[in-house]
Amino acid sequence: MSDIANRIVERIEAARRDGEPLSIVAGASKRFVGRASRGNPLDVAAHQGIVSYEPGELVLTVRAGTRLAEIEAALAEHGQALQFEPPQFDGAATIGGTLACNASGPARPWSGSVRDAVLGVELVTGRAQRLRFGGQVMKNVAGFDVSRLQAGALGAFGVITEISLKVLPRPRHTVTLVRRLDAADAIVHMNGLAGTAKPLSGACWHDGQLYVRFSGAESAVDAAANQWGGERLDAAESFWQDLAEQRLPYFRAGVPLWRFSVRSSSPLPEIDGDWLIDWGGAQRWLHGDLDKGELERAAESAGGHVSLYRGGDREGEVHHALPEALKSLHLRLKDAFDPDRILNPGRLYGWM
Amino acid sequence: MIATADEQGTAELSRRLRELVAPEFVIEDAETRRPYECDALPIYRELPTLVVLPESVDQLRAVMRLCHEEGVPVIARGAGTGLSAGALPSPAAVVLSLARLDRILEIDPLARTARVQPGVRNLAISEAAAEYGLFYGPDPSSQIACSIGGNVAENSGGVHCLKYGLTVHNVLRAELVDVRGERFVVGSEGPDAAGFDLMALVTGSEGLLGVVTEITVRLLPTPETAQVVMAAFDSVSLAGDAVGAVIAAGIVPAGLEMMDGHAIRAAEAFAQAGYPTDASALLLCEIDGTAEEVAEYCGRVEQMFSDLGAVSTRTSRNEAERELLWKGRKSAFPAVGRISPDYYCMDGTIPRGRIAEVLTEIDRMAAHYDLRVANVFHAGDGNLHPLILFDANVPGDFGKAEEFGGRILELCVAVGGCITGEHGVGIEKLRQMPAQFTDSELEQLHAVKRAFDPAGRLNPGKSIPTLRQCQEYRTLARVRESASQESASALPGRTLRSMEEASHGSNVHPSVAGTPKGTRDSAS
Structure with a gap:
């Protein structure tokens, strides 16, 4: 267990001041995802540990740098699992990276994706603000669903520092x-x-x-x-x-x-x-x-x-081209969280 | 009579809207506007200036463009069954009813999807899909009347969301029209979409980000069979433990509901479902799936309930008995409406394990406010619906009920839960938002809103309080705190206004949840 959230806030504050682009990394298991990283590494792997786990609630709250292997082991003790079967990539993958890449395994059409399992997140935004959205309960419709917005965003909005997830019984x-x-x-x-x-x-x-x-x-x-x-x-x-x-x-x-x-x-x-x-x-x-x-x-x-x-050309666009209307909406949303565009610039799309 | 500038502006806007939409669907006269003055939380009402009902997406876009040019705010409205005053009109705004966009465009049985317009009723989707052995998962208790567009706006849940998820888990793709009248698409027919997950962001956004004009929902195969196990307990905490035990045993019920003593007795008197009226808590646990699975799990659940101290248990033996056992639960709201002139339905979510503690505290508060409360609980997913009983004809009674309700929501946050599980914030819960969010978090939500709607013209004033409002709420909360020992007289200003409305209004019955009274649009 270690909590480096304050260090992450300070690092982003400094980067914002200096206009320094940052490339968020934890387990480094999915470096191949998205476009080539620009920016100095912001290593958040040390922000790890299970914050709370209530098997009877089917709810797990965990720091984002925690490895999936550690999470699965804790869940297995109670006959539970991450129902979205995320890839662990030789044990290196973390829960934060899994959410940022929206990585789910074969059960996804029936048990849902990591996006579906998310109940809440804590985020350090590009403004260096530490914010919480969602919560630790199954149903929560107060405010926009900023938690699930993180799924597949490749860190464009902020560093995910904590995640609450719904977990499920392991199939018998x-x-x-x-x-x-x-x-x-x-x-x-x-x-x-x-x-x-x-x-x-x-x-x-x-x-x-x-x-x-x-x-x-x-x-x-x-x-x-x-x-x-x-x-x-x-x-x-x-x-x-x-x-x-x-x-x-x-x-x-x-x-x-x-x-x-x-x-x-x-x-x-x-x-x-x-x-x-x-x-x-x-x-x-x-x-x-x-x-x-x-x-x-x-x-x-x-x-x-x-x-x-x-593989292929990671300097070019790797994701499906967006229509103009969505492109400008993406930029406005990005700017709502990271106005200086210092977090993972260009990782999702070259124009962002 | 000389028309005021406002009246002239309205007349001119109305004239221009009539060039876009058939004249009878631009509603100007007060009598016909009246049904749009509130949703299913009629303690909040405001007569809209104009109501417009486009019949096509092209008309809707033209209306949006015109309102954008004129700087007129737009409030989108579905079936009007919302329970948080999310569709409450504001004086300067046009109410945009989606009631006429009510076609099921396509059902694809192989891909298991339905493409529908926003005004389609929730239940109509399942009815149309039934011939393919499919259904739409989320089943809010207003599902006879509520529209799928409204479900997307609220991220509606239902009795079966523990197993089948909320709206956000069951919508794939949506077409929207933005505040300028431009079309955009979120989600895809695949399991995810390129770029940001805007489908998730739009779901539950209460009409603040865009107007949904088409939705593709996921359909699920209808389970082969379902059975319900009923168990009565002497105490709420024993029942709460039993809920935890089912979950911990690795069983995911289709529905898992709890009622307290007041709710049991009201429901039984109303529905004669065979509930033991001397029980302090009742659980209804529904298992669905293949015949083999249902038989196996029902046996285990019934045994578990007995082992954990149930006074009595009963498992439905046929469909008629299953429906009878559910009938009591499903009619709990109207049943409570019979034992009290009025009730006020709250919607907090708590960690399941805190249920006994929360109900005890609610009882204590009920004594303080001298009001009765019946509790209905989606125990499987921790969503609590306390029904506060009051009499609107007793001056001050509603004001007390509203304050009591606010305290319950704050309690939910204090034990690790949230202020709304499925009814939304709307106008009703703006005051509790600062209990759940910091100013920075609320400011971030406003920034998201501005990314879609820079001038704040879509459903203005709903869902996210301004920081200035938050300051007022906090000040008033402190005043209330210090005065609460004396009496319940130190109420926030808006509560006082509501009290007056409650005393003078002719139709103050918040007890309309799930009743056809919510289908006001269809009357037009």
């Missing part, structure tokens, strides 16, 4: 089944299955294989698994973990790696390549030297967006 029983299907059939199949009241907790397709995971009460999981058919997968736990941690051979096969976030039922775009489909069809991966504009058009026709997730 899990079964994974696998069957051969082509991508088009798999997409229809995953979506059809998600539309039935079965305890689904994962659906992923790669290389002609559809993997489906059921989690929950033993009776319900076994009944659903028997009904669905397919082969039971041995070592299923490591498959889903490797998927969450992005360490399946697929993720090592090459860069640039593109991430699509689209309508789960949308057909696969007609772009040749080695696709991996996760989140029941809603998150899709593709690697190769591809034209960003072409991918953006494909993602838009599928109702979503695409980003250059890893």
Whole structure:
């Protein structure tokens, strides 16, 4: 446990005075996310420790530099878990970085994302103000939802110093089944299955294989698994973990790696390549030297967006281009928190 | 009679609005404007200057552009079922009703989404999705009447949000029109969107950031079956412990509700649900899912309740019995309305573990104010609805109820909770905002507002108090603090005004939660 919030405030105050850009870092596990960092490192890893954990409330409050591994261990003692299955990236990932990158794993369509689990945050803004939004209770509609606004903002508004999260019981029983299907059939199949009241907790397709995971009460999981058919997968736990941690051979096969976030039922775009489909069809991966504009058009026709997730040119734009109206709104919001634009400048978009 | 400058301005604005929207949908006469003077918290009322009901997004944009050019504030309004006076008109503003944008545009059963206009009723979405075996999760108790646009504005919850989440967890994408009449889109049809999470920011923003014109919601598969376990306890703290035990056992119920003795007796007298009227606390725990899962968990929950000191337990054996057990809970508000001329519904959230302590303190305060209070509690997610009973015809009674309510919300903050779980801040809870936020935090919220609406013309004066208001509230709170030993006479100025309205108004029944009285728009 250590609390360096005051040091963070002082550091930002000084940087503001000197017009010094800062690059926020804790576990350094997701340096590859977003555009290349400009600015001097502001290391917040030492701001760590569990502030409070009430298993009966399903609520955890934790300093943002706390590693996910430590959090998961504390939760496991009470049979609970972070339901959004965030990647730990060799144990280095912290909860603050997880929220800033909105990083969630295979259960996300059914259990929600880290954004969905957030109840409140404490933030040191670009004005060096230490502010709290949200709280430690499940329902709280007082004021704008500044807590969830942090999800995926890549630190543009401030240094997240503390996070309160909803946690959930770990599923009692899990079964994974696998069957051969082509991508088009798999997409229809995953979506059809998600539309039935079965305890689904994962659906992923790669290389002609559809993997489906059921989690929950033993009776319900076994009944659903028997009904669905397919082969039971041995070592299923490591498959889903490797998927969450992005360490399946697929993720090592090459860069640039593109991430699509689209309508789960949308057909696969007609772009040749080695696709991996996760989140029941809603998150899709593709690697190769591809034209960003072409991918953006494909993602838009599928109702979503695409980003250059890893590798490639990190000096250029890596996130989906925004329409002008949203671009100026983004800048005004950024300025509302960080008027001198000293925090993670250019990390989300080059123009910010 | 010579018209004043204001009247001339209104007439001119009205004339220009009639060029944009069919004349009968620009409401000028006092009689027809009357239903728009309040939402479902009618202790706050103000006759709007003009009400306009566009029939298309293009018309709505034209109205917004005109109001922007003329510097006229706009107050968006859904079904009028809000419980915090969030849709209260202000004298210079136009009320923009979204009631005519009421079409379900598309249901995509494979993607499990519905694309709807903001005036669509919450329940209508689930009804339309039912043929595909799907439903819309959030189910506020006003769901027969309330609109999805209003749900987005308030981030509405409901009985089932412990398992299915709030509005923010169930909306994917929204189209909005900004204060200048420009269209923008937040969220996406995918699980997240490029850039900032504006979908989250807009949800629950109480009409301060933009006017929502289209919403894509997520639909969920209808559970195979559901059963409810009822358990009666001799004390609130035993019931509170039992709630914690269910959660700690790794069970996530679809709904987990608690009622105290006053609420039990009122509900039973109203609905004859078979509640034990001598109990001090009643739990209703609903489990849904596959048949196997429901059977397994209901058995465990019933056993757990017995082991933890329940005086009696009962599990529904069929759908009719399940509905009967819920009927009492769902009619708790009108039931309380029968045992008291009026009631005032509060909406704080607390950590579940503090429930016994909070209810004890509420009882103590009730004795101080000499008012009765019945408690209904979304125990699963800590959302407390104390119903303060009063009689508006007794001078001073409402003023006491309002002050008592404010004290309850401050208590919620003091134990680690918040001033509103699902009803919103609106006008009603502005005074409690400084209890939850510092001046710097409120100033940050204002800065967010300015990023969307620099001149503050969207639903002005709602949701976030000005720092000057906060200073007044704090001063008045100190006055109240020092005077509270003497009597309940040192009330904030606005409370005094409300008291007068309460005494003189002909229709002062805050007891309208979830009743069709909230559907005022449909009358127009």
